Structure formats: C-alpha cells, structure tokens
Amino acid sequence: MxxxxxxxxxxxxxxxxxxxFQQAVKEMLESLEPVAELHxxxxxxxxxxxxxxxxxxxxxxxxxxxxxxxxxxxxxxRVQFNSxxxxxxxxxxxxxxxxxxxIKFLGFEQTFKNSLTGLPIGGAKGGSxxxxxxxxxxxxxxxxxxxxxxxxxxxxxxTDVPAxxxxxxxxxxxxxxxxxxxxxxxxxxVLTGKGLSYGGSLAxxxxxGYGMCYFVEEMLKATENSFKDKTVVxxxxxxxxxxxxxxxxxxxxxxxxxxxSDGYIYDPAGIKLDTVKKIKEVNRxxxxxxxxxxxxxxxxxxxxxxxxxxxxxxxxxxxxxxINESSANAxxxxxxxxxxxxxxxxxxxxxxxxxLKSKILFGPAKAVNAGGVATSALEMxxxxxxxxxxxxxxxxxxxxxxxxxxxxxxxxxxxxxxEGNLLAGANxxxxxxxxxxxxxxxxxx
Ligand code: NDP
Numbered sequence: 001m002x003x004x005x006x007x008x009x010x011x012x013x014x015x016x017x018x019x020x021f022q023q024a025v026k027e028m029l030e031s032l033e034p035v036a037e038l039h040x041x042x043x044x045x046x047x048x049x050x051x052x053x054x055x056x057x058x059x060x061x062x063x064x065x066x067x068x069x070x071x072x073x074x075x076x077x078r079v080q081f082n083s084x085x086x087x088x089x090x091x092x093x094x095x096x097x098x099x100x101x102x103i104k105f106l107g108f109e110q111t112f113k114n115s116l117t118g119l120p121i122g123g124a125k126g127g128s129x130x131x132x133x134x135x136x137x138x139x140x141x142x143x144x145x146x147x148x149x150x151x152x153x154x155x156x157x158x159t160d161v162p163a164x165x166x167x168x169x170x171x172x173x174x175x176x177x178x179x180x181x182x183x184x185x186x187x188x189x190v191l192t193g194k195g196l197s198y199g200g201s202l203a204x205x206x207x208x209g210y211g212m213c214y215f216v217e218e219m220l221k222a223t224e225n226s227f228k229d230k231t232v233v234x235x236x237x238x239x240x241x242x243x244x245x246x247x248x249x250x251x252x253x254x255x256x257x258x259x260x261s262d263g264y265i266y267d268p269a270g271i272k273l274d275t276v277k278k279i280k281e282v283n284r285x286x287x288x289x290x291x292x293x294x295x296x297x298x299x300x301x302x303x304x305x306x307x308x309x310x311x312x313x314x315x316x317x318x319x320x321x322x323i324n325e326s327s328a329n330a331x332x333x334x335x336x337x338x339x340x341x342x343x344x345x346x347x348x349x350x351x352x353x354x355x356l357k358s359k360i361l362f363g364p365a366k367a368v369n370a371g372g373v374a375t376s377a378l379e380m381x382x383x384x385x386x387x388x389x390x391x392x393x394x395x396x397x398x399x400x401x402x403x404x405x406x407x408x409x410x411x412x413x414x415x416x417x418x419e420g421n422l423l424a425g426a427n428x429x430x431x432x433x434x435x436x437x438x439x440x441x442x443x444x445x
Pocket of ligand 1: 095097165168200237239241260318343344369372402
C-alpha cells in the first residue's frame with residue numbers, strides 16, 4: 001500500500017521552489033509507510049499532513065552598516081516547525097546559500113532528531129543569507145545585533161531556543177546573547193552554545209563531533225569492529241569536523257583528510273589537529289594553509305575529490321548533498337565499511353541507495369549528529385537549575401544518549417521490517433514520539 005505517496009506529491013506541488021525541503025520530506029514519508037499502515041488513527045487525525053507543514057515561518061529584513069559606512073540588507077529566517085514535544089529548538093545558519101527551502105528542510109529534520117534524543121525539545125531552524133567570510137569582528141557584531149533585534153520578538157527560554165550551525169559559533173552566539181539581554185533585560189537560557197563565562201555548558205563545543213563518533217562506534221561494535229587503526233576521511237573543517245576528528249583520533253583512528261568549500265588536505269601520516277585548530281579557530285583562515293605547516297601533506301582544489309581517498313570510515317561533516325552517487329560508488333569501491341553523517345542530509349538520495357545496497361554501515365544524520373542538540377538541551381537544564389556540570393558529567397550523559405539513540409534506531413528498523421537500515425529506523429523512531437504527542441494534544445493547532 002502507498003498511503004503516503006499522494007502526500008509526498010502534494011508537498012512537492014505546494015512547495016515548488018524548495019528542492020531540499022522536498023527531498024527531506026520524501027525520504028521521511030517513504031520510511032513511514034509501515035507506520036501509517038499500523039496507525040489509521042494518525043491518518044484520520046491528519047498527523048502526516050500536519051507534520052509536513054511548519055507551525056510558523058518568520059522572514060525578516062536584517063539591515064546593518066559595514067566598516068565603510070555602507071548599509072547592507074540581508075534576509076533573516078526562523079522556521080518554528082513543530083512544538084509537540086517541547087519548545088522549538090534548532091540552530092542558526094549564516095551562509096550565502098541560505099533560503100527558505102534550506103531552513104525548512106533543516107527545521108523538518110530537526111523535529112525528528114530532537115525527538116530521538118529523548119529530551120523534551122521541539123524542532124526549528126533559522127539563519128540568514130549573510131556571508132560571514134571576510135567580515136571584521138565589528139561587522140559580525142553589528143549583523144548579529146540587527147538579526148537578534150527582530151528574532152528576539154519570536155524566541156524565549158520556554159518558547160524557542162536557537163543555537164549555532166554553519167557560520168555561527170561562540171563569537172556569534174555571544175553577540176546575539178548580549179543583544180537579547182539588552183533588549184529584554186533578562187538573563188535566561190534563550191540561546192545555547194554560549195561561552196562558559198555566561199551560562200554555556202562544558203562539552204557543548206565538542207558535542208556534535210564527539211556524539212557522531214560515539215554513534216559510529218556503536219554501529220561498529222555491533223559488527224565486532226571499532227575505530228581502532230581505521231583510516232578516516234572527514235569533510236569540512238568547522239565545529240563538527242574538528243571535534244569529530246579529535247574523538248576519532250582518541251578512539252585510535254588515523255584521520256587523513258579534512259576540507260573546506262575550496263578544497264581538501266590529505267595527510268597520510270595523520271592530520272595534526274593542533275594545526276587545524278590554529279588555522280580555523282584562531283586565525284580563521286582557509287584549510288589550504290595546512291600544507292605550509294606540514295609540507296609532506298597535499299592540498300587539492302575542489303571538494304568532491306575527498307571521497308576518492310581510500311578509507312575505512314567516511315564522515316561527511318560539511319553541508320547538504322555533498323556526497324553524490326559517484327562519490328558514494330568511489331567510497332564503496334575503495335573498501336569503505338562505514339559512513340556516519342555528521343552534516344545534515346550530506347548524502348543525496350542516490351548516494352544513500354548506494355550505501356544501503358552495498359550493506360555497509362550507514363548512520364543517518366538525524367541520529368548521528370543529534371549529540372549537539374542533546375547537549376544543548378543539557379545546557380538548557382543547567383541554565384534552569386542555575387548550575388554547571390563537569391565536562392565528564394556532560395560527556396557521560398552524551399555517551400549514554402548516543403548509545404540510546406543507536407538502540408532506538410536499530411530496534412525501530414527491526415520492528416518495522418527494515419532490519420539493518422538505520423535511516424528508516426531513525427525516521428520511524430523519531431516520528432513516533434512526535435506523532436503520539438500531536439495526537440494527544442488535539443487537532444486545532
Ligand atoms: P561550521 O561553519 O563550523 O563549518 C562548516 C564547514 O563546512 C566549513 O569547513 C565550511 O567550509 C564547510 N562548508 C560549508 N558550506 C559548504 C558548502 N556549501 N560546500 C562545501 N563546504 C562547505 O559548521 P558546523 O561544523 O557547525 O556544521 C557542519 C554541518 O553539521 C552542517 O550540515 C550543520 O547543519 C551540521 N550540524 C552542526 C551541528 C553543530 O552543533 N554545529 C549540530 C548538528 C548538525 P568554508 O569555511 O569554506 O565555508
């Protein structure tokens with residue numbers, strides 16, 4: 001039976017210029033067919049129709065003045081997708097490619113990811129087409145203040161709690177938090193990813209990358225394998241990539257490649273993370289600088305070549321649709337045994353088919369990168385009780401959450417006839433809790 005295919009078609013027709021959003025919805029609804037068959041009451045209550053429509057979408061003008069005194073205008077977004085299980089929660093992305101389709105796909109996925117964490121957080125996403133590259137600290141500050149001036153009207157510690165994403169790290173969260181506090185005169189946990197001196201959580205910076213490796217380690221353990229002595233390729237060189245590399249190295253792997261949107265570095269002797277942190281986190285330079293410090297390494301222009309490097313484990317941690325069918329085929333023919341999606345929707349549908357058909361271990365983004373938002377929820381808890389846990393306490397909670405997500409995901413896959421398909425498992429397990437809450441809360445939303 002194809003109970004949900006007409007809904008997929010309806011979403012495509014209703015959101016015609018939103019390819020990323022269409023892609024995310026199609027993938028989700030395909031996994032949910034067996035759930036729809038078992039739950040006619042959810043069909044009757046319109047759960048599937050309602051879950052693909054954001055509760056609220058806010059689009060706003062962000063004007064700011066650059067260092068030359070010139071007025072710039074960007075577009076800001078906040079899509080509050082689903083609040084059935086808790087206040088809206090999800091990151092803010094600053095990148096010139098940002099548009100409504102991208103923010104909607106991210107908000108939609110966030111809803112189910114947040115549900116998988118087991119913590120009470122709804123789904124949202126936001127951002128702007130502002131390009132932070134090449135901007136001075138003062139320009140970043142003025143942009144963030146202008147962005148928050150509007151955003152502050154729509155968020156709150158019990159309403160909607162944004163965090164970082166591409167282009168938004170500690171610096172940007174600091175500027176936004178300062179502005180929120182100035183406007184509202186309240187010191188609350190309205191943003192996560194804050195600095196440690198004003199309410200941030202230890203281990204939040206590391207959480208998405210570390211959590212990704214904890215999840216992948218669970219997948220490997222199920223086949224009596226581990227990170228030890230494995231060759232690992234990681235795309236990106238931002239927050240998720242750097243801390244993913246750090247944990248993979250701690251678990252005994254050799255990380256040989258990292259990238260940015262211009263190209264990738266290959267260091268077969270093993271990437272030196274101290275150098276990468278200096279280049280990316282301190283100097284905010286391009287990854288190509290790495291070869292100046294380590295002349296035996298090589299820099300290659302272009303992003304997709306990174307997937308032709310022979311590796312055991314591939315961890316895409318840059319952006320959506322960065323692995324296409326031919327990159328996926330290259331990974332498989334080079335003997336890759338596991339892929340863990342650190343970025344959101346980094347594999348195209350064709351690439352996912354290659355991974356699933358070849359029966360390698362495939363960890364989907366919703367599950368694999370959920371450690372970031374889970375630790376953000378732990379930051380919210382610490383803010384609420386006005387207390388801070390130690391790094392070890394937070395890291396241990398993160399480990400337990402990632403292991404629980406792995407169990408939920410693989411059990412749901414088994415129960416609904418998709419044994420071994422963690423993509424379907426994550427979609428189903430994430431959906432069921434949200435659907436159950438929406439059903440209980442009634443229809444008039
Ligand atoms: P950062 O901004 O810290 O780093 C992003 C990295 O990806 C940079 O190296 C960047 O290169 C590269 N990149 C960005 N856009 C593109 C593009 N269009 N093509 C090629 N490379 C690109 O972001 P994060 O590390 O925080 O986020 C990375 C991914 O992880 C995203 O998909 C994000 O949604 C996801 N994620 C992040 C979480 C978090 O806690 N931070 C939580 C869950 C998911 P360049 O500098 O050249 O732009």
